[in-house]
Amino acid sequence: MALNPPPSARPSGRLDDATLSREVDAARARGIGRDARAVIQWAHDLLGDGLMMTTSFQKSGMIILHMLREIAPHLPVYFLDTGFHFPETLAFAERVRREWNVNLIFQRAKLFGEAFRAQHGKLYERDPDLCCHLNKVEPQAELLERYQGWIAGVRRDQADTREGAESLEILEGGTLRVQPLAHWVRSDVEAYLRAHDIPVHPLFAQGYTSLGCQPCTRPCHDPGNERAGRWVGTAKTECGLHTFWKKLGSQEPPTASPGAGSVPGRHVDDDRDRAKLARARTPVE
Numbered sequence: 452m453a454l455n456p457p458p459s460a461r462p463s464g465r466l467d468d469a470t471l472s473r474e475v476d477a478a479r480a481r482g483i484g485r486d487a488r489a490v491i492q493w494a495h496d497l498l499g500d501g502l503m504m505t506t507s508f509q510k511s512g513m514i515i516l517h518m519l520r521e522i523a524p525h526l527p528v529y530f531l532d533t534g535f536h537f538p539e540t541l542a543f544a545e546r547v548r549r550e551w552n553v554n555l556i557f558q559r560a561k562l563f564g565e566a567f568r569a570q571h572g573k574l575y576e577r578d579p580d581l582c583c584h585l586n587k588v589e590p591q592a593e594l595l596e597r598y599q600g601w602i603a604g605v606r607r608d609q610a611d612t613r614e615g616a617e618s619l620e621i622l623e624g625g626t627l628r629v630q631p632l633a634h635w636v637r638s639d640v641e642a643y644l645r646a647h648d649i650p651v652h653p654l655f656a657q658g659y660t661s662l663g664c665q666p667c668t669r670p671c672h673d674p675g676n677e678r679a680g681r682w683v684g685t686a687k688t689e690c691g692l693h694t695f696w697k698k699l700g701s702q703e704p705p706t707a708s709p710g711a712g713s714v715p716g717r718h719v720d721d722d723r724d725r726a727k728l729a730r731a732r733t734p735v736e
Contacts, residue, residue: 575690
């Protein structure tokens with residue numbers, strides 16, 4: 452298992468905003484957006500070692516990893532290790548790394564594990580938005596400083612907050628978010644898993660339909676909403692990874708995740724987020 456690479460480990464080269472926008476427009480015009488393999492191949496051809504993937508080894512992520520085995524088997528695949536994942540998730544990640552020879556790297560926050568608990572206590576109970584921000588959004592931001600392209604397993608049918616997802620999205624800062632399964636629905640996912648005999652996370656057999664951190668995830672009893680088991684009893688529906696960075700070139704109005712502490716696209720250096728994060732870094736009594 453590899454851990455966070457040093458900040459100096461940057462892929463070479465980066466497309467300027469105008470070139471990236473021109474390339475994305477041309478790809479969209481060719482209609483590759485609904486062909487998952489074509490989207491991945493195009494992004495890899497365009498960005499090379501400037502492309503990476505993040506996954507929590509859920510069903511959509513496993514499908515993309517399966518495609519990457521043929522298209523780009525050495526692509527860096529990052530797992531955002533919050534220190535709060537199910538033991539089954541960590542064991543499954545190791546199994547996939549070993550059996551599929553995935554170039555897996557665990558990306559962690561600077562304050563991790565027992566050190567995080569000592570300073571913040573059960574932050575996930577007091578302020579789950581902030582807990583997600585410190586353990587997921589900030590480590591992801593470090594990755595986006597090193598890579599221009601980011602492959603994610605988001606689908607439109609997963610939640611109302613994702614219904615505007617596109618296969619290719621340019622984010623503020625010149626990042627290209629690649630979502631090969633954006634237009635897939637759950638039946639497409641299940642059919643692909645069966646057809647290719649792809650292993651799935653063991654907790655799916657126990658009633659879970661979406662998997663995050665253990666304290667904030669429950670089995671789902673809503674067949675129409677696979678993310679209903681996340682942050683049960685709160686208005687929160689997203690961790691922030693897919694809402695924090697503003698999507699450019701979209702006609703959709705920006706939408707905040709219910710209960711989120713910041714509007715998608717706003718940086719941490721605005722006054723409200725700065726104050727909130729400062730409070731969060733004050734040790735609990």
